[in-house]
Amino acid sequence: MNVLIGILEEGLIYSLLALGVLITYRVLDFPDLTVDSSFPLGAAVSAILTVNGMNPVLTLLVAMVAGGLAGLVTGIIHVKFKVRDLLSGIIVMTGLYSINLRIAGRANLPFFNMNTLMNNPFVKSFPAALQPWSKVIVVLVIVLIVKVLLDLFMNTKAGFLLRAVGDNKTVVTTLACDEGFVKIEGLVLANALVALAGAVMAQKNRVFDISMGTGSMVFGLAAVIIGTNIFKNRQKVNSSTAAIIGSIIYKACVALALSLGLVPQDLKLITAVLFLGILILGNGLKKKVKFHA
Amino acid sequence: MKKITAMIIALVLALSLCCTAGAKTLTIGIAQFAEHPSLDNCRTGFIDGLAEAGYVEGDNVEYILQNAQADMGLTQQIAQQMAQECDLICAIATPMAQAAVNACLDNGKPVIYTAVSDPVAAMLADAEGKSALNTTGTCDLLPVEAQLKMIRAFLPEAKTIGILYTTSETNSESQLKLYKDLAPAYGFEIVEAGVSMGADVPLAMDNILPKVDCISNLTDNTVVSYLAVMIDKANTAGKPIFGSEIEQVKNGCLAAEGVEYISLGRQTGLMAAEVLNGAFAGEIAFWSSEGGDMTYNSEVASALGIAIPAEYADGIDVTK
Amino acid sequence: MLELRDISKVYSPGSVNEHVLFRHFNLTVEDGQFISVVGSNGSGKTSMLNLICGSIPADEGKIIINGKDITRVREHKRYRTIGRVYQNPAMGTCGNMTILENMAMADNKNRPYNITPGINRRRVAEYRAMLSELGLGLEDKLGVPVSNLSGGQRQALSLLMTTLTPIEFLILDEHTAALDPKTAEIIMQLTGRIVKEKKLTTLMVTHNLRYALEYGNRLIMMHEGNIVMDHADEAKQALKLDDILGKFNEISIECGN
Numbered sequence: 001m002n003v004l005i006g007i008l009e010e011g012l013i014y015s016l017l018a019l020g021v022l023i024t025y026r027v028l029d030f031p032d033l034t035v036d037s038s039f040p041l042g043a044a045v046s047a048i049l050t051v052n053g054m055n056p057v058l059t060l061l062v063a064m065v066a067g068g069l070a071g072l073v074t075g076i077i078h079v080k081f082k083v084r085d086l087l088s089g090i091i092v093m094t095g096l097y098s099i100n101l102r103i104a105g106r107a108n109l110p111f112f113n114m115n116t117l118m119n120n121p122f123v124k125s126f127p128a129a130l131q132p133w134s135k136v137i138v139v140l141v142i143v144l145i146v147k148v149l150l151d152l153f154m155n156t157k158a159g160f161l162l163r164a165v166g167d168n169k170t171v172v173t174t175l176a177c178d179e180g181f182v183k184i185e186g187l188v189l190a191n192a193l194v195a196l197a198g199a200v201m202a203q204k205n206r207v208f209d210i211s212m213g214t215g216s217m218v219f220g221l222a223a224v225i226i227g228t229n230i231f232k233n234r235q236k237v238n239s240s241t242a243a244i245i246g247s248i249i250y251k252a253c254v255a256l257a258l259s260l261g262l263v264p265q266d267l268k269l270i271t272a273v274l275f276l277g278i279l280i281l282g283n284g285l286k287k288k289v290k291f292h293a
Numbered sequence: 294m295k296k297i298t299a300m301i302i303a304l305v306l307a308l309s310l311c312c313t314a315g316a317k318t319l320t321i322g323i324a325q326f327a328e329h330p331s332l333d334n335c336r337t338g339f340i341d342g343l344a345e346a347g348y349v350e351g352d353n354v355e356y357i358l359q360n361a362q363a364d365m366g367l368t369q370q371i372a373q374q375m376a377q378e379c380d381l382i383c384a385i386a387t388p389m390a391q392a393a394v395n396a397c398l399d400n401g402k403p404v405i406y407t408a409v410s411d412p413v414a415a416m417l418a419d420a421e422g423k424s425a426l427n428t429t430g431t432c433d434l435l436p437v438e439a440q441l442k443m444i445r446a447f448l449p450e451a452k453t454i455g456i457l458y459t460t461s462e463t464n465s466e467s468q469l470k471l472y473k474d475l476a477p478a479y480g481f482e483i484v485e486a487g488v489s490m491g492a493d494v495p496l497a498m499d500n501i502l503p504k505v506d507c508i509s510n511l512t513d514n515t516v517v518s519y520l521a522v523m524i525d526k527a528n529t530a531g532k533p534i535f536g537s538e539i540e541q542v543k544n545g546c547l548a549a550e551g552v553e554y555i556s557l558g559r560q561t562g563l564m565a566a567e568v569l570n571g572a573f574a575g576e577i578a579f580w581s582s583e584g585g586d587m588t589y590n591s592e593v594a595s596a597l598g599i600a601i602p603a604e605y606a607d608g609i610d611v612t613k
Numbered sequence: 614m615l616e617l618r619d620i621s622k623v624y625s626p627g628s629v630n631e632h633v634l635f636r637h638f639n640l641t642v643e644d645g646q647f648i649s650v651v652g653s654n655g656s657g658k659t660s661m662l663n664l665i666c667g668s669i670p671a672d673e674g675k676i677i678i679n680g681k682d683i684t685r686v687r688e689h690k691r692y693r694t695i696g697r698v699y700q701n702p703a704m705g706t707c708g709n710m711t712i713l714e715n716m717a718m719a720d721n722k723n724r725p726y727n728i729t730p731g732i733n734r735r736r737v738a739e740y741r742a743m744l745s746e747l748g749l750g751l752e753d754k755l756g757v758p759v760s761n762l763s764g765g766q767r768q769a770l771s772l773l774m775t776t777l778t779p780i781e782f783l784i785l786d787e788h789t790a791a792l793d794p795k796t797a798e799i800i801m802q803l804t805g806r807i808v809k810e811k812k813l814t815t816l817m818v819t820h821n822l823r824y825a826l827e828y829g830n831r832l833i834m835m836h837e838g839n840i841v842m843d844h845a846d847e848a849k850q851a852l853k854l855d856d857i858l859g860k861f862n863e864i865s866i867e868c869g870n
Contacts, residue, residue, distance in 0.1 A: 003377065006370065098460075101460055110415055132399075156730060157728070160710070163710060171706065171718075174692050177689055207391045207416075209365055209388055211461050219366070255374065259374065
């Protein structure tokens, strides 16, 4: 039960990041490495503002704006200066490292004694039975809001265009729209979500650390691919749900590997084997479905 | 003194075991942030310290060992899982300590940390060294003053000391600040070079070497992992590197006034025993290593043409 | 009216692969003309379309639409008055989006793509009516992703989407070439009907000489970046398949084939 709570807390927070990666990688078809530093950017903004007494919920919004700006810079570098997608992300990722340090003022900024998003009088007023789940509940509410808004957005005119750009940018151009501009829009949105994930993570851990973003991009990709792979043949499960579940499965694999209690050095190898197992299992299920159909 | 304390603790422990605890086995989680000789030594020392105080593996305690391999996400997950499964967590290095304290915030389980350079900056302790939370531990802050004194003795003419540090390590920042505060008293100026990853170390060395008379290391894992390159370049320039612990001196640094991690870990183990015996960890002030285990490398010294100062002749020569 | 004035275009200038495509090329398209463009591979047909749409820049010369110089106008802005259907049926539609989503998106051309609902429910019946006119059964598949459709169905949808909103020029880039003869016939008939109904000025590149003769009121043949044959109205009406084939052989012999 307790392990489950841990998995859900971590998995749900990271699912916000996975949703961001879903937009860049799946929708825009843009391998965006900005993610590795917009995640700690959100954390840095949220941490320093919380330390200075801002309401934690507001810090999340400011963090999203900061993340959006990071995406904007990547987008402009790519679209206006015609720098390759991977490289634009790398440039912003590299530069943001210093900016993150500047924002937080130091490489590691703890705030254990502050009211945070998941530790405040309101959350403490939940019924006792819900207390162990309080963090999960707070994060779940955020994830659900984001998911619903994102799904709604994807069905607006702007959302259509965003999907079209990754699908077939010729269509966007012949519709007299600037595909570069649409790409920038997508990058802003995606990095705002990633920064939100970083901010929520900082609120949960009550600490910002400059290195917390390392590997975010890889994590997001894995979550999106695991999720969409498992639900490939179920039309009813949309891609945002799939990304969220993918993220939780990823964390569950790590938790499982941890609780197997083997030699710590082997942990990552075991996690990798679990991923592979899930992907193969997913493929196997798909074949069966096809066989029945 | 320490031995007497330990004996008393052991005695009290033995008594309490007889009277109350009975045959109950305690689960202790050792959560290590990264793979590193110093941190490994902490772990060994910790287990020794607890055993000394009567908590013997397989007897009345069992250990769960985890290593986050410097992965921040994993650090959180290990901390959370241990917060559920263990009766006490020993967290090795600052990020792990913060994660463990945060994970135990709600259930109040004790966290004993070690290899944290600045528990106050990391918000693990208040200015008096105590905490409102159920946590305490040991600090491996460098004996910078002793180090500066030693460098002055080795290099009477030197004016500048170069320091490489990783901008992502808070510990390095606080160590650097200490250097800067204390250096003028010994007639030194500090020239710093920040890197964001290990791969930047060679370039940073090229940049800093012409400006300094020697290099002094922090306990900065990222920088120290590139020690071989640093020593190569320093030797070419004919300038010595001072280390921050014995392992670095063995690998080619001239000398070090450093922290000895086995005894740091042992002290941590003794503190953990105290907590297991019923003390509230936050009430116990964190313990700082006083340093003073001076080590030097006579081969490096003669290669550089530097004599070992008389007052340090009784230090440990790692080549013997 | 659309004019290409004194256009020059050289690919990879200064390299061993230098290839002069156009040298002082001129073409005037009057309003309401439906021009069939034929010519061998590499004669510059598709490049001409790309120059008009701004997909490739001209080295020299001017492109003028209704008296306005658009030579420096960016590609996507030119599509405000131009609609284009490509040879590859996949180019004109978004495969991962449904038929309905594709049509709704095309229906919004030249209006802001904001955060109002992507699909206007009141228009759905109209889309369905347009689709059923195609006779391809698409009206029952509004919710199906376009990638599940056949090439012909996708091309019909592309054509419908391109002409859903008012445009002045229709550019057809070998749009039946990738289809089987029967489907090509259907698409061609649809093209003729739409062009007539909407009175579109049309440029159609095709390799099918029969279509070139049958459709449109002007025919030009291109060869090595030049117009080698140009007949409009009555002269075009009088044109026979043999005339075109004869001209083709003539230029092929010149080339030494």
